[in-house]
Amino acid sequence: MTESASQSRLVERILDRFLSEFGGTHPAGVFFAPGRVNLIGAHLDYNGGDVLPVTVDLGVYLAIRPRDDDRLCLRSVDQRDGIDARLGELGDSRRPEHGWGAYPFGVFRALAERLPRCGFDAVYGGDLPMASGMSSSAAIEVVTAYALDRLHGLGLGNRELALICHGAETRYVGVQCGIMDQFASALGRAGHALWLHCSDASFEYVEIHAGFDVLVLDTKKTRTLASGAFNQRVAECGEALAILRMHARSLPTLAAYGEADLAHAAPWLAGVHLKRARHVVSEMQRVARGVAALRVGDGPALGAALTSSHRSTAVDYEVSCAELDAITAAACAQPGVFGARLTGAGFGGCAIALIEPGSAERVIPPVRDDFARRFGVEPGFRVLAAGGGPRRVV
Numbered sequence: 001m002t003e004s005a006s007q008s009r010l011v012e013r014i015l016d017r018f019l020s021e022f023g024g025t026h027p028a029g030v031f032f033a034p035g036r037v038n039l040i041g042a043h044l045d046y047n048g049g050d051v052l053p054v055t056v057d058l059g060v061y062l063a064i065r066p067r068d069d070d071r072l073c074l075r076s077v078d079q080r081d082g083i084d085a086r087l088g089e090l091g092d093s094r095r096p097e098h099g100w101g102a103y104p105f106g107v108f109r110a111l112a113e114r115l116p117r118c119g120f121d122a123v124y125g126g127d128l129p130m131a132s133g134m135s136s137s138a139a140i141e142v143v144t145a146y147a148l149d150r151l152h153g154l155g156l157g158n159r160e161l162a163l164i165c166h167g168a169e170t171r172y173v174g175v176q177c178g179i180m181d182q183f184a185s186a187l188g189r190a191g192h193a194l195w196l197h198c199s200d201a202s203f204e205y206v207e208i209h210a211g212f213d214v215l216v217l218d219t220k221k222t223r224t225l226a227s228g229a230f231n232q233r234v235a236e237c238g239e240a241l242a243i244l245r246m247h248a249r250s251l252p253t254l255a256a257y258g259e260a261d262l263a264h265a266a267p268w269l270a271g272v273h274l275k276r277a278r279h280v281v282s283e284m285q286r287v288a289r290g291v292a293a294l295r296v297g298d299g300p301a302l303g304a305a306l307t308s309s310h311r312s313t314a315v316d317y318e319v320s321c322a323e324l325d326a327i328t329a330a331a332c333a334q335p336g337v338f339g340a341r342l343t344g345a346g347f348g349g350c351a352i353a354l355i356e357p358g359s360a361e362r363v364i365p366p367v368r369d370d371f372a373r374r375f376g377v378e379p380g381f382r383v384l385a386a387g388g389g390p391r392r393v394v
Protein backbone atom coordinates (compact mmCIF):
# COMPACT_ATOMS: atom_id res chain seq x y z
CA MET A 1 0.00 0.00 0.00
CA THR A 2 1.50 3.34 -0.96
CA GLU A 3 0.43 6.83 -0.02
CA SER A 4 -1.64 8.99 -2.35
CA ALA A 5 -0.28 12.42 -3.33
CA SER A 6 -2.35 14.13 -0.61
CA GLN A 7 -1.21 11.59 1.97
CA SER A 8 2.44 12.17 1.00
CA ARG A 9 1.87 15.90 1.53
CA LEU A 10 0.35 15.18 4.93
CA VAL A 11 3.38 13.09 5.90
CA GLU A 12 5.63 15.99 4.81
CA ARG A 13 3.68 18.38 7.04
CA ILE A 14 3.98 15.96 9.94
CA LEU A 15 7.74 15.66 9.41
CA ASP A 16 8.15 19.45 9.17
CA ARG A 17 6.25 19.95 12.41
CA PHE A 18 8.25 17.20 14.08
CA LEU A 19 11.59 18.77 13.21
CA SER A 20 10.49 22.30 14.13
CA GLU A 21 9.10 21.14 17.50
CA PHE A 22 11.63 18.58 18.55
CA GLY A 23 14.76 19.27 16.49
CA GLY A 24 17.23 16.58 15.40
CA THR A 25 17.32 15.25 11.88
CA HIS A 26 14.37 12.85 11.74
CA PRO A 27 11.92 10.82 13.83
CA ALA A 28 12.59 7.15 14.54
CA GLY A 29 9.68 6.23 12.28
CA VAL A 30 6.42 7.32 10.70
CA PHE A 31 3.47 4.94 11.08
CA PHE A 32 -0.12 4.74 9.85
CA ALA A 33 -3.31 3.13 11.14
CA PRO A 34 -6.63 3.25 9.25
CA GLY A 35 -10.18 4.15 10.19
CA ARG A 36 -13.19 2.06 9.20
CA VAL A 37 -16.79 2.08 8.16
CA ASN A 38 -19.07 -0.59 9.53
CA LEU A 39 -21.17 -2.09 6.74
CA ILE A 40 -23.69 -3.56 9.15
CA GLY A 41 -24.00 -4.59 12.79
CA ALA A 42 -24.85 -1.37 14.63
CA HIS A 43 -24.13 -1.35 18.36
CA LEU A 44 -23.69 -5.11 18.41
CA ASP A 45 -20.04 -5.36 19.46
CA TYR A 46 -20.51 -4.55 23.15
CA ASN A 47 -23.60 -6.77 23.10
CA GLY A 48 -21.56 -9.80 22.04
CA GLY A 49 -22.84 -9.79 18.47
CA ASP A 50 -21.39 -9.90 14.96
CA VAL A 51 -20.21 -6.85 13.01
CA LEU A 52 -18.88 -6.30 9.49
CA PRO A 53 -16.43 -3.38 9.32
CA VAL A 54 -14.27 -2.46 6.34
CA THR A 55 -10.97 -0.63 6.78
CA VAL A 56 -10.76 2.58 4.77
CA ASP A 57 -7.70 4.02 3.01
CA LEU A 58 -7.82 7.06 5.33
CA GLY A 59 -6.47 7.17 8.83
CA VAL A 60 -3.95 8.63 11.26
CA TYR A 61 -0.21 9.11 10.74
CA LEU A 62 2.30 9.37 13.55
CA ALA A 63 5.93 10.53 13.50
CA ILE A 64 7.55 9.39 16.71
CA ARG A 65 10.91 9.24 18.51
CA PRO A 66 11.52 7.67 21.91
CA ARG A 67 12.98 9.85 24.66
CA ASP A 68 15.42 8.96 27.40
CA ASP A 69 13.21 10.46 30.11
CA ASP A 70 9.56 9.89 31.00
CA ARG A 71 8.13 12.91 29.17
CA LEU A 72 5.35 12.40 26.63
CA CYS A 73 5.12 15.25 24.15
CA LEU A 74 2.15 15.14 21.77
CA ARG A 75 1.57 17.48 18.85
CA SER A 76 -1.03 17.50 16.09
CA VAL A 77 -0.60 19.17 12.72
CA ASP A 78 -4.11 20.56 13.18
CA GLN A 79 -3.43 22.27 16.50
CA ARG A 80 -0.92 24.89 17.54
CA ASP A 81 -0.69 23.88 21.19
CA GLY A 82 0.86 20.62 22.29
CA ILE A 83 -0.06 18.29 25.13
CA ASP A 84 2.81 17.37 27.45
CA ALA A 85 2.80 15.12 30.50
CA ARG A 86 5.05 12.84 32.49
CA LEU A 87 4.18 9.20 32.96
CA GLY A 88 3.52 9.77 36.67
CA GLU A 89 0.97 12.50 35.87
CA LEU A 90 -1.28 10.36 33.70
CA GLY A 91 -3.36 8.78 36.48
CA ASP A 92 -5.71 5.83 35.99
CA SER A 93 -8.24 7.61 33.83
CA ARG A 94 -8.37 10.49 31.36
CA ARG A 95 -7.74 13.99 32.59
CA PRO A 96 -9.94 16.62 30.92
CA GLU A 97 -7.01 18.97 30.25
CA HIS A 98 -5.33 16.30 28.10
CA GLY A 99 -8.12 16.41 25.47
CA TRP A 100 -7.43 14.03 22.56
CA GLY A 101 -4.14 13.12 24.28
CA ALA A 102 -6.17 10.69 26.40
CA TYR A 103 -6.07 8.17 23.52
CA PRO A 104 -2.27 7.94 23.16
CA PHE A 105 -1.83 8.31 26.91
CA GLY A 106 -4.23 5.43 27.58
CA VAL A 107 -2.27 3.20 25.20
CA PHE A 108 1.02 4.30 26.67
CA ARG A 109 -0.22 3.56 30.21
CA ALA A 110 -1.18 0.07 29.09
CA LEU A 111 2.24 -0.59 27.50
CA ALA A 112 4.52 1.38 29.86
CA GLU A 113 5.66 -1.58 31.93
CA ARG A 114 6.99 -3.34 28.84
CA LEU A 115 8.92 -0.36 27.51
CA PRO A 116 12.67 -0.21 28.10
CA ARG A 117 12.85 3.54 27.78
CA CYS A 118 9.91 5.61 28.66
CA GLY A 119 8.73 8.78 26.97
CA PHE A 120 8.38 9.90 23.37
CA ASP A 121 8.04 12.90 21.11
CA ALA A 122 5.16 12.50 18.69
CA VAL A 123 3.35 14.39 15.95
CA TYR A 124 -0.03 13.13 14.76
CA GLY A 125 -1.94 14.04 11.62
CA GLY A 126 -4.86 12.39 9.87
CA ASP A 127 -7.02 12.54 6.79
CA LEU A 128 -9.99 10.89 8.46
CA PRO A 129 -12.85 13.21 9.44
CA MET A 130 -12.57 13.42 13.25
CA ALA A 131 -15.42 12.30 15.54
CA SER A 132 -17.44 11.33 12.49
CA GLY A 133 -18.15 7.63 12.97
CA MET A 134 -15.07 6.45 11.05
CA SER A 135 -13.02 5.49 14.10
CA SER A 136 -10.54 8.31 14.32
CA SER A 137 -10.03 7.54 18.04
CA ALA A 138 -9.27 3.88 17.42
CA ALA A 139 -6.86 4.88 14.63
CA ILE A 140 -4.99 7.14 17.08
CA GLU A 141 -4.83 4.31 19.60
CA VAL A 142 -3.76 1.67 17.11
CA VAL A 143 -1.10 3.80 15.42
CA THR A 144 0.37 4.59 18.86
CA ALA A 145 0.39 0.95 19.98
CA TYR A 146 1.73 -0.27 16.64
CA ALA A 147 4.54 2.32 16.63
CA LEU A 148 5.58 1.56 20.22
CA ASP A 149 5.51 -2.16 19.46
CA ARG A 150 7.70 -1.80 16.38
CA LEU A 151 10.14 0.75 17.85
CA HIS A 152 10.70 -1.22 21.02
CA GLY A 153 10.54 -4.69 19.42
CA LEU A 154 7.78 -5.84 21.78
CA GLY A 155 6.69 -8.55 19.33
CA LEU A 156 2.98 -8.16 20.01
CA GLY A 157 0.63 -9.37 17.30
CA ASN A 158 -1.97 -7.04 15.83
CA ARG A 159 -4.79 -8.87 17.60
CA GLU A 160 -3.08 -8.30 20.94
CA LEU A 161 -2.50 -4.66 20.07
CA ALA A 162 -6.21 -4.31 19.28
CA LEU A 163 -7.13 -5.72 22.69
CA ILE A 164 -4.66 -3.38 24.42
CA CYS A 165 -6.15 -0.40 22.58
CA HIS A 166 -9.66 -1.49 23.47
CA GLY A 167 -8.60 -1.69 27.13
CA ALA A 168 -7.18 1.84 26.87
CA GLU A 169 -10.46 3.16 25.50
CA THR A 170 -12.73 1.48 28.05
CA ARG A 171 -10.54 1.78 31.14
CA TYR A 172 -8.53 4.96 30.56
CA VAL A 173 -10.68 7.06 28.21
CA GLY A 174 -13.91 5.77 29.77
CA VAL A 175 -16.05 4.97 26.70
CA GLN A 176 -17.65 1.55 27.21
CA CYS A 177 -17.30 0.61 23.54
CA GLY A 178 -16.94 -2.86 22.07
CA ILE A 179 -13.92 -4.23 20.25
CA MET A 180 -14.98 -3.45 16.67
CA ASP A 181 -13.07 -0.25 15.97
CA GLN A 182 -9.72 -1.34 17.36
CA PHE A 183 -9.98 -4.75 15.66
CA ALA A 184 -10.94 -3.18 12.33
CA SER A 185 -8.04 -0.71 12.45
CA ALA A 186 -5.45 -3.27 13.59
CA LEU A 187 -6.61 -6.22 11.48
CA GLY A 188 -8.12 -4.70 8.34
CA ARG A 189 -7.25 -6.32 5.03
CA ALA A 190 -7.39 -4.56 1.66
CA GLY A 191 -10.39 -5.59 -0.44
CA HIS A 192 -12.07 -7.42 2.45
CA ALA A 193 -14.57 -6.86 5.23
CA LEU A 194 -13.83 -8.20 8.70
CA TRP A 195 -16.62 -10.44 9.96
CA LEU A 196 -15.95 -10.13 13.65
CA HIS A 197 -17.69 -12.30 16.23
CA CYS A 198 -17.52 -10.14 19.32
CA SER A 199 -18.68 -12.95 21.63
CA ASP A 200 -15.20 -14.52 21.46
CA ALA A 201 -13.21 -12.00 19.39
CA SER A 202 -12.78 -14.48 16.53
CA PHE A 203 -13.03 -13.25 12.95
CA GLU A 204 -12.92 -14.15 9.29
CA TYR A 205 -12.31 -12.05 6.20
CA VAL A 206 -15.03 -11.77 3.58
CA GLU A 207 -13.88 -10.64 0.17
CA ILE A 208 -15.69 -7.65 -1.25
CA HIS A 209 -16.82 -8.58 -4.77
CA ALA A 210 -17.61 -6.04 -7.41
CA GLY A 211 -21.37 -5.52 -7.57
CA PHE A 212 -21.58 -2.26 -5.65
CA ASP A 213 -19.61 0.73 -4.46
CA VAL A 214 -19.76 2.07 -0.91
CA LEU A 215 -20.29 5.83 -0.83
CA VAL A 216 -19.42 7.54 2.46
CA LEU A 217 -21.73 10.49 3.25
CA ASP A 218 -20.36 12.90 5.86
CA THR A 219 -23.05 15.09 7.46
CA LYS A 220 -20.26 17.14 9.11
CA LYS A 221 -22.33 17.13 12.28
CA THR A 222 -19.92 16.41 15.13
CA ARG A 223 -20.99 14.06 17.87
CA THR A 224 -20.54 16.27 20.89
CA LEU A 225 -22.62 14.28 23.36
CA ALA A 226 -21.62 10.90 22.03
CA SER A 227 -19.75 9.37 24.94
CA GLY A 228 -22.47 10.10 27.54
CA ALA A 229 -25.31 8.91 25.30
CA PHE A 230 -23.17 5.98 24.16
CA ASN A 231 -22.49 4.77 27.69
CA GLN A 232 -26.20 5.17 28.43
CA ARG A 233 -27.03 2.74 25.60
CA VAL A 234 -24.49 0.27 26.99
CA ALA A 235 -26.14 0.51 30.41
CA GLU A 236 -29.67 0.09 28.98
CA CYS A 237 -28.56 -3.05 27.13
CA GLY A 238 -27.08 -4.40 30.37
CA GLU A 239 -30.45 -3.85 32.07
CA ALA A 240 -32.33 -5.52 29.20
CA LEU A 241 -29.97 -8.50 29.48
CA ALA A 242 -30.66 -8.78 33.20
CA ILE A 243 -34.43 -8.80 32.56
CA LEU A 244 -34.11 -11.49 29.88
CA ARG A 245 -31.92 -13.62 32.11
CA MET A 246 -34.52 -13.49 34.81
CA HIS A 247 -37.64 -13.95 32.69
CA ALA A 248 -36.57 -15.87 29.55
CA ARG A 249 -33.36 -17.93 29.87
CA SER A 250 -29.81 -17.31 30.97
CA LEU A 251 -27.54 -16.49 28.03
CA PRO A 252 -24.17 -14.71 28.13
CA THR A 253 -24.97 -11.69 25.95
CA LEU A 254 -27.95 -9.77 24.59
CA ALA A 255 -27.05 -10.71 21.01
CA ALA A 256 -27.44 -14.40 21.86
CA TYR A 257 -31.21 -14.04 22.39
CA GLY A 258 -33.87 -14.55 19.72
CA GLU A 259 -37.32 -13.17 19.02
CA ALA A 260 -39.00 -15.98 20.96
CA ASP A 261 -37.10 -14.93 24.11
CA LEU A 262 -38.32 -11.37 23.73
CA ALA A 263 -41.89 -12.63 23.36
CA HIS A 264 -41.43 -14.86 26.40
CA ALA A 265 -40.22 -11.97 28.56
CA ALA A 266 -42.85 -9.58 27.14
CA PRO A 267 -44.62 -8.72 30.39
CA TRP A 268 -41.34 -7.56 31.95
CA LEU A 269 -39.44 -6.21 28.97
CA ALA A 270 -40.89 -2.81 28.09
CA GLY A 271 -39.99 0.75 27.12
CA VAL A 272 -36.34 1.38 26.23
CA HIS A 273 -35.34 -2.12 27.30
CA LEU A 274 -37.67 -3.70 24.78
CA LYS A 275 -36.56 -1.28 22.07
CA ARG A 276 -32.83 -1.81 22.65
CA ALA A 277 -33.24 -5.61 22.82
CA ARG A 278 -35.40 -5.64 19.68
CA HIS A 279 -32.75 -3.73 17.77
CA VAL A 280 -29.96 -6.06 18.90
CA VAL A 281 -31.86 -9.26 18.12
CA SER A 282 -33.06 -8.07 14.71
CA GLU A 283 -29.68 -6.56 13.80
CA MET A 284 -28.04 -9.97 14.32
CA GLN A 285 -30.37 -11.36 11.65
CA ARG A 286 -29.53 -8.48 9.33
CA VAL A 287 -25.80 -9.09 9.74
CA ALA A 288 -26.29 -12.73 8.75
CA ARG A 289 -28.23 -11.63 5.67
CA GLY A 290 -25.61 -8.97 4.94
CA VAL A 291 -22.71 -11.44 5.08
CA ALA A 292 -24.53 -13.86 2.76
CA ALA A 293 -25.19 -11.01 0.31
CA LEU A 294 -21.60 -9.73 0.52
CA ARG A 295 -20.20 -13.17 -0.27
CA VAL A 296 -22.00 -13.22 -3.61
CA GLY A 297 -21.79 -9.50 -4.36
CA ASP A 298 -25.57 -9.06 -4.15
CA GLY A 299 -25.87 -5.27 -3.88
CA PRO A 300 -29.69 -5.10 -3.67
CA ALA A 301 -29.87 -7.66 -0.83
CA LEU A 302 -27.05 -6.04 1.15
CA GLY A 303 -28.58 -2.61 0.52
CA ALA A 304 -31.98 -3.72 1.82
CA ALA A 305 -30.32 -4.97 5.01
CA LEU A 306 -28.56 -1.61 5.41
CA THR A 307 -31.74 0.44 5.05
CA SER A 308 -33.60 -1.76 7.47
CA SER A 309 -30.66 -1.49 9.89
CA HIS A 310 -30.85 2.30 9.73
CA ARG A 311 -34.55 2.25 10.55
CA SER A 312 -33.98 0.01 13.56
CA THR A 313 -31.02 2.10 14.74
CA ALA A 314 -33.14 5.25 14.47
CA VAL A 315 -36.46 3.98 15.86
CA ASP A 316 -35.49 1.33 18.41
CA TYR A 317 -31.91 2.27 19.32
CA GLU A 318 -32.49 6.04 19.02
CA VAL A 319 -28.96 7.01 17.99
CA SER A 320 -29.76 8.70 14.69
CA CYS A 321 -30.45 12.40 14.19
CA ALA A 322 -32.23 14.62 11.65
CA GLU A 323 -29.09 14.97 9.53
CA LEU A 324 -28.41 11.22 9.31
CA ASP A 325 -32.07 10.44 8.61
CA ALA A 326 -32.19 13.08 5.87
CA ILE A 327 -28.97 12.11 4.11
CA THR A 328 -29.78 8.39 4.08
CA ALA A 329 -33.34 9.08 2.84
CA ALA A 330 -32.06 11.41 0.11
CA ALA A 331 -29.55 8.77 -0.98
CA CYS A 332 -32.14 5.98 -1.02
CA ALA A 333 -34.43 8.14 -3.21
CA GLN A 334 -31.84 8.11 -6.02
CA PRO A 335 -31.96 5.49 -8.77
CA GLY A 336 -29.10 3.01 -8.45
CA VAL A 337 -28.86 3.26 -4.66
CA PHE A 338 -29.39 -0.13 -3.00
CA GLY A 339 -29.62 1.12 0.58
CA ALA A 340 -28.07 3.37 3.21
CA ARG A 341 -27.48 3.56 6.94
CA LEU A 342 -25.58 5.50 9.55
CA THR A 343 -22.19 4.03 10.38
CA GLY A 344 -20.36 4.21 13.70
CA ALA A 345 -22.03 5.23 16.94
CA GLY A 346 -24.55 7.61 15.34
CA PHE A 347 -25.63 10.96 16.87
CA GLY A 348 -24.00 12.67 13.84
CA GLY A 349 -21.00 11.92 11.68
CA CYS A 350 -21.10 9.69 8.63
CA ALA A 351 -23.53 7.41 6.85
CA ILE A 352 -22.83 4.97 4.03
CA ALA A 353 -24.82 4.26 0.89
CA LEU A 354 -24.47 1.14 -1.21
CA ILE A 355 -24.65 2.18 -4.85
CA GLU A 356 -24.35 0.68 -8.32
CA PRO A 357 -20.70 0.50 -9.34
CA GLY A 358 -19.50 3.75 -10.90
CA SER A 359 -22.70 5.68 -10.11
CA ALA A 360 -21.29 8.10 -7.49
CA GLU A 361 -21.09 11.05 -9.88
CA ARG A 362 -24.80 10.69 -10.59
CA VAL A 363 -25.91 10.06 -7.00
CA ILE A 364 -23.91 12.79 -5.24
CA PRO A 365 -25.34 16.07 -6.70
CA PRO A 366 -29.03 15.60 -5.75
CA VAL A 367 -28.10 14.29 -2.28
CA ARG A 368 -25.74 17.22 -1.74
CA ASP A 369 -28.33 19.78 -2.88
CA ASP A 370 -31.11 18.31 -0.77
CA PHE A 371 -28.93 18.23 2.35
CA ALA A 372 -27.49 21.72 1.80
CA ARG A 373 -30.99 23.15 1.35
CA ARG A 374 -32.22 21.61 4.61
CA PHE A 375 -29.23 22.14 6.87
CA GLY A 376 -27.19 24.90 5.22
CA VAL A 377 -24.11 22.67 5.22
CA GLU A 378 -22.42 20.97 2.29
CA PRO A 379 -21.87 17.31 3.16
CA GLY A 380 -18.69 15.42 2.23
CA PHE A 381 -18.63 12.40 -0.12
CA ARG A 382 -16.09 9.72 -0.82
CA VAL A 383 -16.21 6.38 -2.58
CA LEU A 384 -14.72 3.86 -0.19
CA ALA A 385 -11.50 2.14 -1.05
CA ALA A 386 -10.99 -0.77 1.33
CA GLY A 387 -7.39 -0.29 2.51
CA GLY A 388 -5.22 -2.52 4.68
CA GLY A 389 -4.23 -2.44 8.36
CA PRO A 390 -1.47 -0.50 10.14
CA ARG A 391 1.95 -0.09 8.56
CA ARG A 392 5.26 1.66 8.77
CA VAL A 393 5.47 4.47 6.22
CA VAL A 394 9.00 5.79 6.79
Ligand code: GLA
Pocket (backbone or CB within 6 Å): 038, 041, 042, 043, 044, 045, 046, 133, 177, 178, 179, 180, 181, 344, 345, 346
Ligand atom coordinates in the same frame (compact mmCIF):
# COMPACT_ATOMS: atom_id res chain seq x y z
C1 GLA B 1 -18.64 3.21 18.23
C2 GLA B 1 -17.94 2.26 19.18
C3 GLA B 1 -17.97 0.83 18.63
C4 GLA B 1 -19.38 0.42 18.26
C5 GLA B 1 -20.05 1.47 17.39
C6 GLA B 1 -21.51 1.20 17.14
O1 GLA B 1 -17.93 3.31 17.05
O2 GLA B 1 -16.61 2.67 19.39
O3 GLA B 1 -17.40 -0.04 19.58
O4 GLA B 1 -20.13 0.13 19.40
O5 GLA B 1 -19.96 2.76 17.97
O6 GLA B 1 -21.69 0.09 16.35
